Amino acid sequence: MSSKPDLVIANGIIVNSFGRQHAHVVVRDGRIEQLIEATEPAPDAARTIDANGRLVIPGGVDGHCHVAQVTGRFRTLDDYRTTSTAALWGGTTTIIDFGIPRDAQETPLAAVLHKKELARDSRCDVALHGSVVSWDETVPWQLEQLAAEGVRSVKMYTTNRGTTMADGDTILRVMREMVRLDGLTYIHAEHDPIISDCTQQHADDGRIGIEHLHQTRPELAEEISVKETLAMAEYTKAPVYFVHQSTPGAVDLVAEARSRGQEAYSETCPHYLTLDDSVYGSAFPEWYACCPPMRSAETVAALKDRLAAGAIHTIASDHSCYDLSQKRERTDDIRAMPHGLPGVETRMPVTFTAMMDSASGGEGRVEDFVEVFAAGPARINAVPGKGTIAAGFDADLVIFDPAEERTVDGGALHMGTDFSPFEGKTLSGWPAVVVSAGRVVLDDAGFHDPGAAGRFVARNGFREHQAATADSTPAVPATL
Template sequence: MQDLPDLVISNATVVNADGRTGAHVVVTGGKVAELIDAAHPVPPASVTVDANGRLLIPGGVDGHCHVAQVTGRYRTLDDYAVTSSAALWGGTTTIIDFGIPRDAAETPLEAARNKISLASESRCDVGLHASVVAWDETVPAQLEELAALGIRSVKMYTTNRGSTMADNDTILRVMKEMVRLDGLTYIHAEHDAIITDCTAEHAGRGEIGIRHLHQTRPELAEEISVKETLAMAEYTGAPVYFVHQSTPGAVDLVTGARMDGLAAYSETCPHYLTLDENVYGENFPEWYACCPPMRSPETVAALKERVLAGAIHTVASDHSCYDLSQKLERSDDIRQMPHGLPGVETRMPVTFTTMVSPEGHGIERFVEVFSAGPARINALRGKGVIAPGFDADLVLVDPAEARTVSGAALHMGTDFSPFEGKSLRGWPQLVVSAGRIVLDDNGFHDPGPVGRFLKRDGFRESLEAPAELQAASL
């Protein structure tokens, strides 16, 4: 007797970024084996789940997570077991972390190897970005070794003087190396001189607590840094990806560069699409300590227009798991407190509520920024699409079901959420990761440390690969 498929999700409305179809999805060996028209009989399987017409989307790819991150004297309170589990709770089946040197004594290669070791505890698949802070003669060889390890992207900060900031010479040299190695340059773009001066002016007036965060990091600082970085990318020919863009002006600069032929990409985060600067006047402004800060209501509305119109390529969480006590410790001085928000678990419902109607309109565009776009841009084979040969990372969702956020009920290793009390749609009802059911009506089923470290292809190599190679197993 022929072996049965491991799993069939029957009667699903299968949604990819390019459209939807009614199908029974057959899963074998951790991969999608077949899509059968829903008008045909349901094939037998070891396990069958009836989707009853609900939306089945590719598992989320979160291209911007910070796990067990050390910054100065602060360390996020999570580890890979916690963050990967929270990701699965939130419909994300692949995360990409950063190997950021904790201080000048740690090299980019050492930082990346440390994260690869820690990732052995992950419950979902993991990719990694490297990070360069300062250039020296060893960097090219380190970048070559990182590429051999499957780490094909490097993040650099244009701000955070004295800690993670890379100067323009370093950025330019790394960009040239990324061209040579067919990699992607990630940029945190905020103009350090403007921010430093603006922060000093506010400090001189005694306006340096968390309630003044949004006033110390103006939109101009982000947009000038994007413009300057795009000029370096044009000069070197380097593909460039801007993390957590918070202004329509920054996005428009990237759009203009793309029209001129540059491979440039915009990422934003759920909090920039839904929260505005008025949160810094609320009871717990510490919940919203992040850089860039929340912007004006007008800016938020314009940013939302751009994500709906397709000008923004990915929505990532920028997950950083500090708790409220760490935030409160120095909320009197934003120069001393840790910045970053927990969000890997809420990325799906916040973005879904922003982009998709209760009837499911807009779901294809959501799939693009939630899964397909980040998988394609980051050269993750087998991710972001429900099709034969792709990984069986699947999420079932009812677009009309709403739940209220309770930070205490989430699973990210912290005690708050910036979305506390908000009613959101788009919570996953079933999550399948590598063919395993990890979340269903009976709760979370911990698969153990089964997550794989994903070795990524070259940037242009991946974009030019035919579909069958894009689906090939790692």
């Protein structure tokens, strides 16, 4: 091919989850055409960006985002344009949202198709999870239709009775269907009877305000739910993925199941690695209203140990874009306020800092960060073309200097809300250049809105994808 490539990222330290090399990345038609050793001259291109020895990693894959989410009487304030823009500002080039039925009349299929239509305005690539709340005879057909659409995972909640909670029979039946359809079962694991009883006891005692949130949802509730769900997954032979695990005990249960041969995965979120339950005694406890809640400092330290040991497979934002006016409507009663935190834009620096800061026990490798930020979410969620810098993969790239530090200013972020739970924290790992599908969307000149250029990404079958990628790690030179 004689024409010049569209873009060359020259002289970068290319970091994948499996190693690194000093190379030029050649991009054509939205994909990586080749990597050329930096000892060779960079080819001429329509545009060349000199990484100048900085780190170049795959664009992030955030496997757990809620966009324009309706829960009860609350709706998050964002849309796909806002959240995808914030994702790109934060080095994430693919988000996976949820089609969760907004009420009892909306079917799982309709919920996904609605989100797919909204996603036409996205600036970055989008994939979707389905969700089932209650079983009926149409669910198997609906799940077949979702699989045909490229939606190969279904989320279910073991809590939130009366809204999104699925009972045990529904979870078991959906797991069977996901095995049949080569899909992945997503689980929000908190034991509803324990949480309901504990919350009611606190309400009876007049301790139901936001400052008591962490006391109403004990660690035991999470771990018992994980244990029960793993038993159902073992029985049905269903691959299972646990969202936002907040305790080392929950992670250990998944690790033990994996040691017995189960296909089970642990996700956590940046806030569970960096914030503890002392925030509920702060001046603004409503900034931290999420479920599960923040845990004790000892639990946070132990969770970071599990991350360093490789027992946590992905880190996702669980992005939910409420603002402070919504949060403050009912701080007197946690049962009546919306739960969820904005975080798609800060996932990269908060995670990177937590993993790399030796003062906090991180001492991680950048390769391990790439695994939980991009490669692992892409592989486990069977998202083709993502999470790796290699020939044939999508040209989703991030350049950054790990030594550069910035302080979080919630008002200066781009998530469509007026706060960040990480306000005032000094973090490293912010993106300097972001390339999405071959387009430079962020550089020294600022953000370049690509318009509604995001693509819907149809995902592969779970086991099909794992088998195809198991032995396909690209060869790289020795680690620098």
